[in-house]
Amino acid sequence: MKKIEAIIRKTKFEEVKKGLHEIGIDYFTFWDVRGVGKSVEERVYRGVTYDTSSIERTLISFIVRDKYVDSCIVSIRENAFTGEVGDGRIFIYEVQDAYRIRTGDSGDRSLYDEE
Numbered sequence: 159m160k161k162i163e164a165i166i167r168k169t170k171f172e173e174v175k176k177g178l179h180e181i182g183i184d185y186f187t188f189w190d191v192r193g194v195g196k197s198v199e200e201r202v203y204r205g206v207t208y209d210t211s212s213i214e215r216t217l218i219s220f221i222v223r224d225k226y227v228d229s230c231i232v233s234i235r236e237n238a239f240t241g242e243v244g245d246g247r248i249f250i251y252e253v254q255d256a257y258r259i260r261t262g263d264s265g266d267r268s269l270y271d272e273e
Contacts, residue, residue: 159222159252160251161220162218162222162227162234163217164218165193170240174237186220190215221253222269
């Protein structure tokens, strides 16, 4: 099992979500996050431009079976891509084990109701 975390532009979230649903990833967690990087975003409020030092992004996190990792990476990359600095990052982590609280299922059986 692997944990996938992706930091993407907030404006690309709906496209990434749709892409993940299309490949069968229906359960994930996401947060609106802020970070600092090379990309600088400017805000205009009442005609005045403000330079912000923090960048708004969305962090998506989910656990998948090993056989789904490559298709998840391809889907996220295709749907989050703009070609500009600040498109984001994808991180892959090993997951030692998982348990479903309700049934006691463990391992990758705990991730999904059916194969």
